[in-house]
Amino acid sequence: NAGVMQNPRHLVRRRGQEARLRCSPVKGHSHVYWYRQLPEEGLKFMVYLQKENIIDESGMPKERFSAEFPKEGPSILRIQQVVRGDSAAYFCASSPSSGGTILTGHDTQYFGPGTRLTVL
Amino acid sequence: GESVGLHLPTLSVQEGDNSIINCAYSNSASDYFIWYKQESGKGPQFIIDIRSNMDKRQGKRVTVLLNKTVKHLSLQIAATQPGDSAVYFCAERGGTSYGKLTFGQGTILTVHP
Numbered sequence: 001n002a003g004v005m006q007n008p009r010h011l012v013r014r015r016g017q018e019a020r021l022r023c024s025p026v027k028g029h030s031h032v033y034w035y036r037q038l039p040e041e042g043l044k045f046m047v048y049l050q051k052e053n054i055i056d057e058s059g060m061p062k063e064r065f066s067a068e069f070p071k072e073g074p075s076i077l078r079i080q081q082v083v084r085g086d087s088a089a090y091f092c093a094s095s096p097s098s099g100g101t102i103l104t105g106h107d108t109q110y111f112g113p114g115t116r117l118t119v120l
Numbered sequence: 121g122e123s124v125g126l127h128l129p130t131l132s133v134q135e136g137d138n139s140i141i142n143c144a145y146s147n148s149a150s151d152y153f154i155w156y157k158q159e160s161g162k163g164p165q166f167i168i169d170i171r172s173n174m175d176k177r178q179g180k181r182v183t184v185l186l187n188k189t190v191k192h193l194s195l196q197i198a199a200t201q202p203g204d205s206a207v208y209f210c211a212e213r214g215g216t217s218y219g220k221l222t223f224g225q226g227t228i229l230t231v232h233p
Binding site: 004006031033035040041042043044045048055056058059091107108109110111112113114 | 152
């Protein structure tokens with residue numbers, strides 16, 4: 001049973017370049033979440049996606065950041081024109097459902113190992 | 121000016137002792153709470169969860185207590201082992217943001233042999 005897969009595990013970019021982070025959810029999970037973690041801090045929510053839909057992007061910076069979860073393939077978090085402040089660990093999580101108003105027990109979010117982005 | 125790093129709360133215990141890690145949450149509308157364990161260089165690992173209609177839930181060596189009156193959550197680890205050393209985060213889901221988890225700052229647990 002494969003868990004959430006993320007690649008690359010480490011990514012180094014120079015200022016102004018683009019970063020693409022990939023996330024493959026647990027097989028059968030249709031909900032994906034992206035979080036960012038700065039050193040010695042908790043995770044901060046960025047975006048919640050279902051297949052081909054962005055459900056909640058309230059945590060995404062207004063510029064340079066975008067996310068998608070296509071019908072086929074992994075979810076992608078894209079950061080354009082990276083700056084040093086983008087350096088962080090980016091974690092993806094997946095769940096079978098979001099829980100909605102009925103707590104079905106299928107909404108626990110399981111996390112991947114993360115991608116550590118370093119911007120030089 | 122000089123920048124100051126954020127220092128996480130720490131808890132040091134001896135192997136075999138029981139550990140209690142506390143968390144205060146802010147959203148009275150939160151309906152679901154989770155404890156995660158994060159080891160250095162790894163992603164958060166699910167430990168145990170609890171719904172808002174419960175006040176206690178037990179797993180293997182772990183117990184979560186929820187006090188909605190004072191908005192407080194705790195994680196109890198019985199017979200703590202060196203492998204339990206990690207950062208522990210509580211997370212809450214509340215209101216209408218069913219997909220969004222809000223994480224606490226974390227507590228560093230160190231278990232001494």
